[in-house]
Amino acid sequence: MASRSKAGTALAALREDLAGDVFAPGDAGYDEARTVFNAMIDRRPAVIAQCAHADDVVRAVRFGRELDLNIAVRGGGHSVAGMGLNDNGLVVDLRRMHGVTVHPGAGAVRVEGGATMSHLDRATQPFGLATTGGRASTTGVGGFVLGGGSGWLDRCFGLAVDNLLGVELVTADGERVRAGADENPDLFWALHGGGGNFGVATALTLRLHELPEFAIALLLYRPELGREAVRAYREVIESGPLEAGGAVLYLTGPPQEFVPPHLVGTLLCAVLVTYAGAEEDLREVAEPLLGLPHEAEVVGAMPYADVQCMIDDPPGMRNHWSAEYLTGAPDDFVDVFCALADTMPVPTGTQHVLFPLGGAVADGPAEYPVPYRDSPWAVHPFGIWEDPADDRRCVPWVRAVRERVRPWTTGAVYLNFIGDEGTDRVRAGLGAQNAARLGLLKRRWDPDNVFRFNHNIRPT
Ligand SMILES: Cc1cc2nc3c(=O)[nH]c(=O)nc-3n(C[C@H](O)[C@H](O)[C@H](O)COP(=O)(O)OP(=O)(O)OC[C@H]3O[C@@H](n4cnc5c(N)ncnc54)[C@H](O)[C@@H]3O)c2cc1C
Known part of the structure; x- marks a missing residue:
């Protein structure tokens, strides 16, 4: 660590040099600058450098290295483990660089x-x-x-x-x-x-x-019909065109216009079929789901950029998630998936999601360190809640989902969908052979492991 006077001088120079803003504890705006998506994360960096361009980033990284500060890099702040923040170190905050x-x-x-x-x-x-x-x-x-x-x-x-x-x-x-x-x-x-x-x-x-056209079918079912809805969705995906995507999930009925008031706050099964094409083609593809008795629907053409904001979760909630990638979604798996919804904490923002891969994901370049691309389906238990008292309900439920679906898992996982689950899971998210090559490349590009606030690959 640098001496206090050296650190003070360097910080003053950083404030002077950066085109962006610099925040330290006590500065107005510091608390906003250290807030990330997951309200469970409460870290206090020594310096937050909000960079305005790439030269600011160079300046900030060099500042951190000179003072021997831990360096975290923050983009959108969505890492569930809060990897874009650290305690007592430097945060290189990129939010102002959004061109x-x-x-x-x-x-x-x-x-x-x-x-x-x-x-x-x-x-x-x-x-x-x-x-x-x-x-x-x-x-x-x-x-x-x-x-x-x-x-x-x-x-x-x-x-x-x-x-x-x-x-x-x-x-x-x-x-x-x-x-x-x-x-x-x-x-x-x-x-x-x-x-x-x-x-x-x-x-x-x-x-x-x-992508000239995009359309969606969002359907809400009573949980008693969940098994049928999940099976019908599986059929739509497995026998339908690659334009069809989306997810099936259990959730607490949100207070939104399309949800009948008596279902707000209750457990529901929702199916979202996204379609990279015209509404009439979507309707044909989603017919098995539209034909099942449902409580609410939103079906129609919608600009893709609007669909992208449709399920934005509110910030300021507590989050704990995980994911498992599956060898398939046979009927016995569907039974377990649906049974797990019965234990899901309701009402909270928690979601129990099953979504498809396949198509261009499975056919993509095999050489990249993304070992989960062969899975046809993934389970994503998404614990979201407001009251800290619910930590003891929501966190164990996410863990229980992982345990119960284990018989169908491939062992590989997508790291962006999990928190900090240890080095074995990082390996599972990269693939063993890839992890070895990445370790060598880390030694070449970052031998001191400066960039370690992430799913960390150690230099080997
Ligand atoms: C509500 C929500 C919905 C999500 N939906 C999806 C989804 O549909 N599909 C999906 O794949 N993922 C999804 N995610 C997960 C998301 O992709 C990961 O959390 C991702 O890491 C977030 O990136 P970020 O820049 O927002 O986060 P940050 O917390 O800012 O950063 C996450 C990690 O990436 C590093 N990082 C960020 N930007 C840069 C950069 N420019 N250069 C170098 N390192 C950088 C950080 O250092 C940190 O280690 C979702 C997350 C949330 C909260």
Whole structure:
């Protein structure tokens, strides 16, 4: 650690040099700057550098290294384990770097490292173009893409990393480098699932796809009909076109216009069929679900960017989630999945989600460190609640889901969907062989493990 006077001088110089803002404890705005999506995370960094551009990031990383501070990198702040924050260290906060430039002729988009899904989707929508994004508009593109990236479009267009064309990065030495198929290809490979381990992504370039039409069918069923709804949804996905995606989930009926008032606050089974195409085709595909007695429905064409905001969870809630990737979803699994809904804490914001992979996810490049792409289905228990007293109901329920679905799991997991579950799970999220190669690349690009507030890959 630097002496107090050296630290004070360096901090004053950082405040002076940065085009963005700097926050330290006691500064107005410090508490807002250290707030992340998960209200269970309450960390107090020594310095938060809100960078305005890539040179600010270089300056901030060098400042952190000079003072020997732990360095965390914050994008959208959606990591459930709060990996974008630390105690007593430096946070390189990218939120002000959210510029998006669409290159329709090249079928590509350049996104700055602190942009959210909303910045990305709102910029590409007017061109009728899109790429695989997360299912909430407030998630950061940086953490999402570098970790793998799964969303409503992945069965058509692949995981987000399958669409990654290039990354502009600030390394642990505070140098600016590029990674792409022809430039630092090993580093580029590592950024396809290796998360923030290799540097600060100041910009990412992603492939765009034509998406002139998008439609959804959101249906609510009484929980007694859950088994039939889950089986019907499975049928729609397994026998339908790749344009069909979405999820089936149990949740507490939210106080929203389309939910009948008597069902608000009660356990419901919901099916969302997303469709990368026209409403009439969606209706045909979703027929088995539309034909099942349901309590409410929203069916129709909707701009993709609007769908992306539809299930935004409110900030300020407590969160604990996990995920398991499955070998399949046979009837005995469906029975267990539905039975677990009976023990789900209701009413809370908790969701018990089953969503499909397959299609372009399964067919994507096998070489990247995303070992879960072969799974046809994934379970995502999503504990969300407000009252700290509910910690003791919600956290054990998420763990119980993992235990009960174990007979159907592949062992691989998508790291962006889990909190800090230990080194074995990080290995499971990368694949053993990939983990070994990533460890060697970490030694080359970040030998001191400067970037360790993530699903950490140690230098080997
Ligand atoms: C409501 C909600 C919905 C979600 N839905 C989906 C979904 O549909 N699909 C999906 O795949 N995931 C989803 N996620 C998970 C999400 O992808 C991960 O939590 C992701 O890591 C969030 O990135 P972030 O930038 O918002 O988070 P942060 O907490 O800011 O960062 C997460 C990690 O990424 C690193 N990081 C972030 N930006 C950069 C960067 N520019 N350069 C280097 N490292 C960086 C951070 O250091 C940290 O280790 C969801 C999360 C939430 C809270």
